[in-house]
Amino acid sequence: MILKNQIEWALHCCSLLAAVPDGCYLPTKALAEFHGVPKEYLSKALQALSQAGVIEGTLGPTGGYRLARRPSEITFLDIVEAVEGKASTFACTEIRKANPCLPSKTKTSKTCAVARVMWKADAAWRESLKSTRLSDLAQMIAEDVPPEVLAKSAEWVAARS
């Protein structure tokens, strides 16, 4: 099991969209070029983010995407769930019901114990993703990347917004 690449793309795109000047939009073409990924396919991830209300897009020559909320109000979970969906990573197929010793009349009152444990772990994963906001990521990146690269990237984005 591995998360799809679109998750990574979506996270990096949102990170970059945080650098878009107020009132402006950054088109898919620029986002794809900046990250070196296919524009058409990236578009699918951006559409998912848009539908989830994480980002918002507008049409026309000055169109593109921008964050729908402030970076401090967008969590990693928002982005991951927009692309990946909200369904648990563990799918219970109820194989416990195949138990030959289980009379068919038995009521399965609770959910499967195995599933409960796996879902608890899934919840812990999401809770961790929820605890980091886009603004936190911006701060981390500001500490990692040299200031001149950061400034140049902001210019690059502004020039295309």
Next chain:
Amino acid sequence: MILKNQIEWALHCCSLLAAVPDGCYLPTKALAEFHGVPKEYLSKALQALSQAGVIEGTLGPTGGYRLARRPSEITFLDIVEAVEGKASTFACTEIRKANPCLPSKTKTSKTCAVARVMWKADAAWRESLKSTRLSDLAQMIAEDVPPEVLAKSAEWVAARS
């Protein structure tokens, strides 16, 4: 992204192996029949568990599998990692390096910030899986399943061990 079915099978199989009498082995055929899954394919998951040292198998007419340790010393994480591997669910493809504003000479001192956050969430997931042991699962199941079904299942297993 979704965990493979073999994870579910492996967890249920380990749960059932906990009911095998001391010194006995339960063959793949019985495990597959009990859970209603294809014997040949289930065998792959059991082999992975065996290689990871979670269970141990022996050959011959009285052969099969049994737990390699006591249920209190086997965690969900042991089982999940045996089948799924220890690699993180998030794979960083370093798309940050495609940044056109990044001089090629720039040293990437730290790992990607996005990856760090995703890996932290992955660690939280594994930590949660680590906190539940096979003995805990047995207790949960004992509270869910009617005593007569539990006893009948134990008989079923003993008869094939």
Next chain:
DNA sequence: GTATTAAGGATAGTGATTGTCCTTAGTATA
């Protein structure tokens, strides 16, 4: 009117998961 954009449908290519079949070697029993 023209160029540009998001949105989304249709369709292949790719790779991981699922499933089956077969061979090999070790073990218990008659």
Next chain:
DNA sequence: TATACTAAGGACAATCACTATCCTTAATAC
């Protein structure tokens, strides 16, 4: 010793999700 049973594992095909590309439609700025 012969036989039946088992795990281990290699080879292979089917299925399905992910990746990628192409195309049409509708809205927007100039």
